[in-house]
Amino acid sequence: MLEDEDIxxxxxxxxxxxxxxxxxxxxRKMFGYCLRYSDNPDDAxxxxxxxxxxxxxxxxxxxxxxxxxxxxxxxxINMAITRFRKRNAGPRFVDMEDxxxxxxxxxxxxxxxxxxxxxxxxxxxxxxxxxxxxxxxxIDKLGHKEIAEQLGITEGTSKSQLSxxxxxxxxxxxxxxSE
Amino acid sequence: xxxxxAGFEPALPAFAWEGIEHRLNGRKRKxxxxxxxxxxxxxxxxxxxxxYWNQHTSIPDTNSAFHKDQSSGEIQKQSTAxxxxxxxxxxxxxxxxxxxxxxxxxxNRSQNSTSGNAxxxxxxxxxxxxxxxxxxxxxxxxxxxxEADANSGSYAATFNQLNGFGLRYENSEAMRAEIxxxxxxxxxxxxxxxxxxxVMGARVMLGLGVGQIxxxxxxxxxxxxxxxxxxxxQKQMKNGEGILGAxxxxxxxxxxxxxxxxxxxxxxxxxxxxxxxxxxDWRVPVTTSTGGEKPDLNGNYPIKSYFTFVNHTKFEGxxxxxxxxxxxxxxxxxxxxxxxxxxxxxxxxxGFISIGSNNVTLGYKDLDAIAQPKSWYRSSIMLFNGSAGxxxxxxxxxxxxxxxxxxxxxxxxxxxxxTLRPRAFTGGLTTQIIWRLD
Numbered sequence: 001m002l003e004d005e006d007i008x009x010x011x012x013x014x015x016x017x018x019x020x021x022x023x024x025x026x027x028r029k030m031f032g033y034c035l036r037y038s039d040n041p042d043d044a045x046x047x048x049x050x051x052x053x054x055x056x057x058x059x060x061x062x063x064x065x066x067x068x069x070x071x072x073x074x075x076x077i078n079m080a081i082t083r084f085r086k087r088n089a090g091p092r093f094v095d096m097e098d099x100x101x102x103x104x105x106x107x108x109x110x111x112x113x114x115x116x117x118x119x120x121x122x123x124x125x126x127x128x129x130x131x132x133x134x135x136x137x138x139i140d141k142l143g144h145k146e147i148a149e150q151l152g153i154t155e156g157t158s159k160s161q162l163s164x165x166x167x168x169x170x171x172x173x174x175x176x177x178s179e
Numbered sequence: 180x181x182x183x184x185a186g187f188e189p190a191l192p193a194f195a196w197e198g199i200e201h202r203l204n205g206r207k208r209k210x211x212x213x214x215x216x217x218x219x220x221x222x223x224x225x226x227x228x229x230x231y232w233n234q235h236t237s238i239p240d241t242n243s244a245f246h247k248d249q250s251s252g253e254i255q256k257q258s259t260a261x262x263x264x265x266x267x268x269x270x271x272x273x274x275x276x277x278x279x280x281x282x283x284x285x286x287n288r289s290q291n292s293t294s295g296n297a298x299x300x301x302x303x304x305x306x307x308x309x310x311x312x313x314x315x316x317x318x319x320x321x322x323x324x325x326e327a328d329a330n331s332g333s334y335a336a337t338f339n340q341l342n343g344f345g346l347r348y349e350n351s352e353a354m355r356a357e358i359x360x361x362x363x364x365x366x367x368x369x370x371x372x373x374x375x376x377x378v379m380g381a382r383v384m385l386g387l388g389v390g391q392i393x394x395x396x397x398x399x400x401x402x403x404x405x406x407x408x409x410x411x412x413q414k415q416m417k418n419g420e421g422i423l424g425a426x427x428x429x430x431x432x433x434x435x436x437x438x439x440x441x442x443x444x445x446x447x448x449x450x451x452x453x454x455x456x457x458x459x460d461w462r463v464p465v466t467t468s469t470g471g472e473k474p475d476l477n478g479n480y481p482i483k484s485y486f487t488f489v490n491h492t493k494f495e496g497x498x499x500x501x502x503x504x505x506x507x508x509x510x511x512x513x514x515x516x517x518x519x520x521x522x523x524x525x526x527x528x529x530g531f532i533s534i535g536s537n538n539v540t541l542g543y544k545d546l547d548a549i550a551q552p553k554s555w556y557r558s559s560i561m562l563f564n565g566s567a568g569x570x571x572x573x574x575x576x577x578x579x580x581x582x583x584x585x586x587x588x589x590x591x592x593x594x595x596x597x598t599l600r601p602r603a604f605t606g607g608l609t610t611q612i613i614w615r616l617d
Contacts, residue, residue: 016200023196028188035189039466043478045192049199056203087477087542087549116187127463127545139184168463168486 004068011059019056026069027052030076036135037080039124047083051076077140081150084132122172130165137162383616384433384441388582390609392427394451396420396601399591404598406481408543411461416541421454423497427584427609431506439512447504447528451605455539456495461546463488475598477552479544494548498538504530504562520570520578528562532592543599555597561589570613578613 002010002021010018030051034044055075062071123131132151136142137158142150144158151158398416400408431445462485472481508526515521538551563586570580584607591600 016203019203020196020200023199027191027195031189031191031195032184032187036184036187039478040474040480041192042474045195045198046478048192048195049202052199053202086554087552116184125465129545129547164488168488 008059008062008064008068011056014056019052022055023052026072029069030072033073033076033080035120036123036139037077037132039126039128039131047076047079051079054079073140077136078150080132081136084128085152087128118173118176119169122169122176125172126165126168130161130168133158133161134165134169138166382435384435384443385614385616386429386431386433386443386445386611388427388429388431388609388611390427390582390584390607391424392449392451392584392605392607392609393422393424394453394586394603394605395422396453396592396603399600399602401596401598401600404475407475407479407598409461409464409482409546410485411459411546412541412543415457415459415461415546418459419455419457419541421456423452423454424607425450425452425499427607429609429611433510441510441512442508443510443524443526444505444507447502447506449502449605451500451502451603453498454495455498457541457548458493459546460489460491462486463490464544466544476594476596477555477598479598482544490545490547492541492546492548494539496537496539498540498551499535500538501533501535502530504528506564508564515569518572520572520580521567522570522580522582523567524565526564527589528564528586530560530562530588531558532556532560555593555599557590557592557594560592563587563589566609568611570611576615580611580613582609582611583607584609 002018007018007022007025011022027048031044031048034047034051035041038044038047051072055072058075062068123134126134129151133147136147136150137144144155144162147153147158148155153161398413400413427447427449429445429447431443433441433443435441464482465484465486466480466482474480506526506528508524508528510522510524513521534551534553534556539548540551541547542549564584566582566584568580568582570578573579584605586603586605588602588604591597591602593599593601
């Protein structure tokens with residue numbers, strides 16, 4: 001079985017078998033990221049392919065100072081953020097919701113493994129910006145400051161959107177349970 | 180949530196690797212189709228231009244003399260050197276003008292010898308209409324000229340004298356010079372020149388224009404995706420976008436195909452500007468990926484319902500668009516009085532749009548401010564243009580006037596398959612100068 005270093009070297013040389021091996025080894029994990037950051041499986045598939053193309057393009061810049069999976073997940077998250085910014089980012093002169101939801105409620109959504117499918121379905125129903133903030137903060141453990149920098153919003157907006165996202169997700173899950 | 184997703188490794192979609200591999204292979208085979216197409220257009224245009232500029236009307240021998248045939252009374256052309264004394268007795272057939280139009284030349288036209296009776300005089304009452312085969316450049320026409328000394332009985336000399344005044348004009352059914360020979364011992368010629376509309380009769384016209392235009396965009400929705408658009412989107416766009424003026428510049432070349440009708444092409448450059456001012460509440464939509472619905476091109480699903488949550492959107496600014504279009508059209512020139520010309524025109528244009536880098540608009544699902552997506556826009560569009568203008572002759576070669584223009588975008592501004600189908604309508608006033616080039 002090939003070691004990661006061999007696969008990385010092969011990818012740097014554009015060896016197709018090495019690239020395929022990398023895909024098979026980490027594809028499912030990365031697809032999990034893609035599903036969380038997309039609102040439908042087709043979109044997630046597109047993100048998966050875009051992400052791996054990006055990984056292969058930039059593999060030469062991988063220095064080995066962090067685990068390969070962590071580096072790849074960062075590539076995928078950045079792609080999701082870039083896609084969001086292209087679709088939705090823009091100057092907002094006044095964001096009224098900042099005033100209403102300035103405080104981070106820290107309310108967590110209790111999730112059990114068997115409910116992951118339901119959570120995923122509800123997550124995909126959220127508006128994209130709320131889903132993005134929820135993923136970045138609650139699952140990928142970015143801080144509000146970093147989220148704000150990545151998305152081009154204020155920290156207050158990041159907090160308020162996170163609060164809204166949690167509330168919406170909770171409502172959707174409750175509705176799902178009652179179905 | 181973090182722990183729940185720690186081991187989340189869903190099954191890969193079918194053919195995911197094949198899709199990646201296809202893209203990796205395809206990148207190497209990129210064909211610079213656009214560059215080849217551009218090169219082909221440049222070559223075709225260059226060849227066409229070379230062929231066009233190589234076509235010119237040959238100027239016949241301006242030393243041709245005229246004489247009147249004794250038997251037929253026709254004024255006939257005779258190739259001769261200047262000062263030719265060959266003349267005929269022009270006493271016959273004084274009733275009808277001798278028409279030198281090549282269409283009217285009969286078989287009895289012939290080249291006479293240069294010998295002639297020096298005492299023969301042209302019939303003073305015979306008007307001579309010279310057209311078609313004679314070359315007259317009216318810019319040299321002296322409008323004050325109404326007499327010319329004629330050598331005794333010599334048309335040839337007379338014509339040479341006329342030539343000496345530069346009285347030459349191109350073949351054109353719109354141009355005539357009528358020369359009447361009054362009764363006069365000195366055989367002075369009275370030239371009743373009906374100056375043709377020198378500019379109207381031109382074969383090639385060049386135009387340059389500048390003006391102000393305004394535009395408005397209507398946001399239609401692709402019927403296939405009407406459920407994908409927020410219920411308030413069209414109303415808020417209509418309320419929030421305002422009209423602003425912008426400059427336009429144009430250049431054109433017209434080629435006369437028949438009478439006073441021209442085909443033309445050229446290039447137009449203009450900006451469209453809209454003010455944007457949004458300040459409203461909106462309900463957050465609920466979308467779903469279940470039930471077999473397909474997403475639109477932007478990954479959005481139909482709006483199933485609306486949350487009770489209300490968001491507020493407020494922003495303002497100015498959006499700009501730069502457009503270059505190439506028209507292919509028709510225009511005609513109609514004389515209005517002595518100095519004015521009415522020029523209507525229609526054209527079909529191919530246009531290329533560039534979006535301002537700071538443009539902001541509303542998202543059509545979530546009514547938030549978004550950067551205007553350049554990827555949605557078509558690279559080229561078809562437009563129809565109509566205009567009408569009134570022009571004044573400044574001199575033999577130049578007209579200046581004012582046009583009222585209107586443009587309608589025949590194809591939607593966004594790519595086919597997009598959820599929205601915006602179309603722009605543009606109108607304005609331009610001032611234009613037209614030159615004849617020939």
